[in-house]
Amino acid sequence: MELFVKRAPKQVVDAMRQTVANMIGTLPPQFFSVNVTTVAENLAQLMYSVMMTGYMFRNAQYRLELQQSLEHIALPEPKDNMDVSDYAPGTQKKVTGEVIKWNKITGPEKMDAVKYIEFLESEVEELKRQVTRRSANGHNELLDYIKSLEPQNLKDLTNSAGEDVVFAMNAFVKRLLAVSDPAQMKIAVTQTTAPELANLLYWLMVVGYSIRNIEVRFDMERVLDSPPKLAELPPGEDI
Incomplete structure (x- = not known):
């Protein structure tokens, strides 16, 4: 036991x-x-x-x-309105350019900066859901x-x-x-x-x-x- x-x-x-x-x-x-x-x-x-x-x-x-x-x-679809009181919704996405992601198989890949931010936001939302799910009293x-x-x-x-x-x-x-x-x-x-x-x-x-x-x-x-x-x-x- x-x-x-x-x-x-x-x-x-x-x-x-x-x-x-x-x-x-x-x-x-x-x-x-x-x-x-x-x-x-x-x-x-x-x-x-x-x-x-x-x-x-x-x-x-x-x-x-x-x-x-x-x-x-x-991962959930990215949302334009982030529940973050310190920043106005959407302002963090007003960027231009590209970022480089490293693919373990194909090597470096280019990704639009705005798309990359949305991808990170969706990951944060998923982590929030997991924390809420595990900490529910x-x-x-x-x-x-x-x-x-x-x-x-x-x-x-x-x-x-x-x-x-x-x-x-x-x-x-x-x-x-x-x-x-x-x-x-x-x-x-x-x-x-x-x-x-x-x-x-x-x-x-x-x-x-x-x-x-x-x-x-x-x-x-x-x-x-x-x-x-x-x-x-x-x-x-x-x-």
């Missing part, structure tokens, strides 16, 4: 903690003792759902990072992205789970519950405290997130026809 917190993006860790807190509640354990009682069948469904949520978070993170990369490449970018998705797009975040993923998640649930008989699942009672359940759900969310990492790595190995590596990826490691 500590390794995951260190390596995973902060927004992922915060999203998981916020999700678990919303499920369990936020009563301070030093003042309130909350016990949770349910049958094994219900707990198994909850555990599987939480692992799939972690899987979904990883997929959402992939898409969000791709979207942000595309936004960075496609009380908002988690990953959760906001997930909430903005249409129902079908949200469903697509878990539809990519293959048979191996589903099998692995079910194996985790069976091993943790130590009950596999369907009849026993309906009557076996499980009781735990809210903090213990919260820790379990958080850990299972990390497991689901890591399973998606492993699935992507195995898919890449199959595509590249490289020998499989059986060692598990550390949680939160970028692929």
Whole structure:
């Protein structure tokens, strides 16, 4: 768990903690003792759902990072009116001449000075958007992205789970519950405290997130026809 917190993006860790807190509640354990009682069948469904949520978070993170990369490449159109109080709008563009930009492949390239200023302005605007996005108080970018998705797009975040993923998640649930008989699942009672359940759900969310990492790595190995590596990826490691 500590390794995951260190390596995973902060927004992922915060999203998981916020999700678990919303499920369990936020009563301070030093003042309130909350016990949770349910049958094994219900707990198994909850555990599987939480692992799939972690899987979904990883997929959402992939898409969000791709979207942000595309936004960075496609810089916004330059605006004539700059929000800078020290200068009158447009006065800094009343220049003539050319500037030289060095292309790493083709060498020096000439560019109109006004066009170059507009290019720099567009880069500044993009940086401002990034700073605003990252410094927004009380908002988690990953959760906001997930909430903005249409129902079908949200469903697509878990539809990519293959048979191996589903099998692995079910194996985790069976091993943790130590009950596999369907009849026993309906009557076996499980009781735990809210903090213990919260820790379990958080850990299972990390497991689901890591399973998606492993699935992507195995898919890449199959595509590249490289020998499989059986060692598990550390949680939160970028692929």
